[in-house]
Amino acid sequence: MIDGCPPRVPLEVEEIQAELDRRRPGQSHLTTPRQEEDCAQILSGVFEGQTLGTPILIWVQNKDARPSAYDQLKDVYRPSHADFTYEAKYGIRNWQGGGRASARETVGRVAAGAIARKILRLAGFGEIVGFVSQVHSVECKLDAMQVTREMVEASITRCPDTEAADEIVRRIDDARGRGDSLGGIVTCVVHDPLVGIGEPVFDKLEAELAKGLLSLPACKGFEIGSGFSGVKMTGIEHNDAFYEEDGRVRTRTNLSGGIQGGITNGEAIVLRAAFKPTATIRLEQETLTTDKKPTTLEASGRHDPCVLPRAVPMVESMVALVLCDQLMRQRAMRISDDFNDRSS
Amino acid sequence: MIDGCPPRVPLEVEEIQAELDRRRPGQSHLTTPRQEEDCAQILSGVFEGQTLGTPILIWVQNKDARPSAYDQLKDVYRPSHADFTYEAKYGIRNWQGGGRASARETVGRVAAGAIARKILRLAGFGEIVGFVSQVHSVECKLDAMQVTREMVEASITRCPDTEAADEIVRRIDDARGRGDSLGGIVTCVVHDPLVGIGEPVFDKLEAELAKGLLSLPACKGFEIGSGFSGVKMTGIEHNDAFYEEDGRVRTRTNLSGGIQGGITNGEAIVLRAAFKPTATIRLEQETLTTDKKPTTLEASGRHDPCVLPRAVPMVESMVALVLCDQLMRQRAMRISDDFNDRSS
């Protein structure tokens, strides 16, 4: 359910489906073998190919749900999963599939993200290109600014560096064979963003982006621009010198990652998100039953040995949703443009 | 102005002042020589030593403001500062001191954080201990779980590793001498948090913490638990095995950083925040005037060559504010505890 979408945005269900297909389980041998076809239907909020400005309900039925597959999890806490914390927080838990703690909930984010991306594109933003920049210790060697969506989609790993991609396939196959799992990093670039987007002080753009990404399942870290590597630089090395180009204010470097003081400066937004290895693995693990008795767990079920390839559309979607929200807030704040002469 | 503070929290202005003193400029030779004594007065919301449940206005006058010191900045964009983006966003900018983009705004966060910390302590949370774990390439070698507030406050660097602290002093002195600046990392541990705090899916605790920290000036990165280093581990290495201890559910390791599925599991919350080197430096830099003409800037003014020592109370405050908000939301959600028998 998407509330707050502007009216008169041209929208076809195929645009949503295209993004869902990138997130869909079973899209390659690297992902979970669950066959969720994730077919989207728009039930409200769109009329004759345009959004109405009223809530949009998108319906994605899970036709491959197997609640019985979770029977073994009724009385046991999966390590590094949310079973224990949900039970502690709510005093009750639906053990038949992870409920809201299942990464399946990201289907909604990606569907909404598809609409947000459309709005950003129409509003003048450039492309949002996410890609797998690391799996385990295998790193993508390409310059993030040069990566295109075509390069990303060329590999089932969504790593655009073909050499690294081959090694990633081997590592994931190996992890699956052992019943283990791997983590990694998604890098995301927003090309040519509008200038002036972001709502200081508490809702700075990087703050909202960090929140959006850390709300994704398995995300453990976030960087904007230079991120953690920037701490080893000095001020003179890190500052992005301003210059003029074609009448625009530009910066020589972009260690700020396109955001200064919480607001876009027009340079590309560059961010990275770290994802831990999937918690559900086949290997035997020590854990507790729900009545706190020691036990061991060898999870069966159909799980991704590495979520990274499917995480790319999730990251892009969260970035798009945050930007779209901030774009609308910026437009509200600039109501005075509707009645003031601009002299700047 | 703090709205939403619960009533009947015992509160003395000295508790707020103590935290402000840790954030205060001029507290050591490492920081800006500006002498802002940051003396707090409570103007509303507290009566006879207790909060009233109504808005608390805390008044901290800046007695060492020197607007004229900013005259040179009227017509020039400071590199990696918010001058350009504020002007682009709002179409107007107060150039006399940075306004809301000045780190001076964090005085409000630290004042509010002092109250949040008090509430958390009364509610049963353990101590919140932040410390400088890295400046430039100098790393603190101590185990974060062993660091106490006393150890942190023993050094003007707020790095509890005395050897590293000495080197940090040297590096900062050197950077100041050159007119340059340094960045670093603050690590923060919340000991013995209550279980069940955090509001999935969009307001997961790690998401709110990430937002809180990235909203701080100069913050460029955030990690919870294993963070970016976790991507080089496999699932079996990374999962935190559950065991029982004194009737409590505990984990053998804490790579989750105390949060699973967006909710506290009772283990220590461990996070890290990266801060870039201070943008305002004396070294000459290429930049533009506000009418887009090339110029150079050698910033005078009284600035911190390294914000890290003063960033520690800011980080702790944001962590406390986020936790306090989530604690209150959790209590609202558990309204059913007031009428249900608990059987768990």
Added chain:
Amino acid sequence: MIDGCPPRVPLEVEEIQAELDRRRPGQSHLTTPRQEEDCAQILSGVFEGQTLGTPILIWVQNKDARPSAYDQLKDVYRPSHADFTYEAKYGIRNWQGGGRASARETVGRVAAGAIARKILRLAGFGEIVGFVSQVHSVECKLDAMQVTREMVEASITRCPDTEAADEIVRRIDDARGRGDSLGGIVTCVVHDPLVGIGEPVFDKLEAELAKGLLSLPACKGFEIGSGFSGVKMTGIEHNDAFYEEDGRVRTRTNLSGGIQGGITNGEAIVLRAAFKPTATIRLEQETLTTDKKPTTLEASGRHDPCVLPRAVPMVESMVALVLCDQLMRQRAMRISDDFNDRSS
């Protein structure tokens, strides 16, 4: 979609269905002959008879929708309907049934309201009893405090005064016969509310109640306690004198309507909401086409000649939803009760 519902609230779909049946079209000859059976299914958020604390999706399919019935409305603005304003606001409008401006949207409010009522009952609130206190010029003569749900449900008019009810039936039948419509007033009493509910200053309980009711289709007025009639009283007549009864603080009169300073004082909450006559009528009316040409409209379709009988569960639901929200906010604010000794 109901987000923010507390966990561990016992809930059966029948409890929701019972309220939907009171709102349902076609329940008596007084209402629209549309046969929407409004059968509720719970698709998420409830597990083994208890809420999970996660979003609750309730699915109510409209099996009697007839989009073609709206063909005549494609190019014409119905007077006192939202056709023109939706088009003006959004630049687009779904003319096939009124969309979000149709009173059909209240099915969601009543479903959510059923859950809110359950929570309030468990939390210790008394019954919420709404009734039709006026239709056109026919007034219910009973004391609102004496009206019970049984009395209300005894008549298809939901007016508990049998004499008035008979006259209301006649008036509605007559209006339908003429192709005209009638308005009226719903009075609602919340018996024995908890003390201390309401969030001054901007979210005072009466303010939230007023918002909730005025957000209902066709609602044009709201009164709490003495309302408009109180303006003809003097202070000494209007003030509710305090006295003690069984250890409780009580008031001799209740012109405050149970709320003082935005907060419940424990006396019954008494409010009234005015509903205008239904806008869709068969009588010929002057209006404009969407290209601003004069035309006339004689609306066909299956509409209520008077919404009052069906408005009762809507009003009760909005009252319950507001109270439930404020109850949870109050509980969050009283977090200090969890750690303070109460001395009062």
Added chain:
Amino acid sequence: MIDGCPPRVPLEVEEIQAELDRRRPGQSHLTTPRQEEDCAQILSGVFEGQTLGTPILIWVQNKDARPSAYDQLKDVYRPSHADFTYEAKYGIRNWQGGGRASARETVGRVAAGAIARKILRLAGFGEIVGFVSQVHSVECKLDAMQVTREMVEASITRCPDTEAADEIVRRIDDARGRGDSLGGIVTCVVHDPLVGIGEPVFDKLEAELAKGLLSLPACKGFEIGSGFSGVKMTGIEHNDAFYEEDGRVRTRTNLSGGIQGGITNGEAIVLRAAFKPTATIRLEQETLTTDKKPTTLEASGRHDPCVLPRAVPMVESMVALVLCDQLMRQRAMRISDDFNDRSS
């Protein structure tokens, strides 16, 4: 503290002061003799005569506060005041002046309202004209649409009907003499509002207006357009027929009060708010002490025998604040206008 004000709104402190002077105690012999000069200073958010888009802090010191005047109220609950409910809700209460339950808090609303009015005027809204339309049983006989601000300000009663105004003066003088108080009604008209303002379904414009007004101290009722009197009309009498005038869609009557389906239709917004007689009176009243012992109270202190003249700027301010907020939300929603061709 006003957050969310758009940047580049021309603003002088005198514009705020002018509205504060209309709310100020002691402005005529009809109001409280308290001499609060309510002198406004702008401490942040405005620079060189324009708003910055950052929070605006307006400082209004109360130089005539006399906490000792409230000593008699420390241990007693004033009837129909918030003493008891604040204590019940918060477990603590500042008895020295009513705190947040004092109508003094409306000084902030009127200051903010002055800015909102400025924005609305610049955005193209017509004048907002509030006036006293009733005190006790004395009614203003003028057509609300004909009342101008000049007519309102011509009388210390703010009732533009000179005959009624004279009688109102007599009644208020009489009530004060007896130690009693009076209530009344404020009518408010927003001339020539923009079309398309309001956010259905939950935040319909009339819903937000109702909330805004009911959040004012002593407000007990709200009507939009025909309000309660509309219930005695039939559909054909009540519907506002559309016609075309100078290319605009107009309505022959305006029983809708300028709002249809929660959204402005361009006709004048007409609303009424009922205020109860002031609770603080000199006459002896039955009440309880804070330890629930019977007592009587004859309130001394300096109170308004009738708040109506001072309520006019409060009502206008709340209307302006709601409209300004909704205008900004509308602008955010119409982001698609920035990239779509308008064909309508």
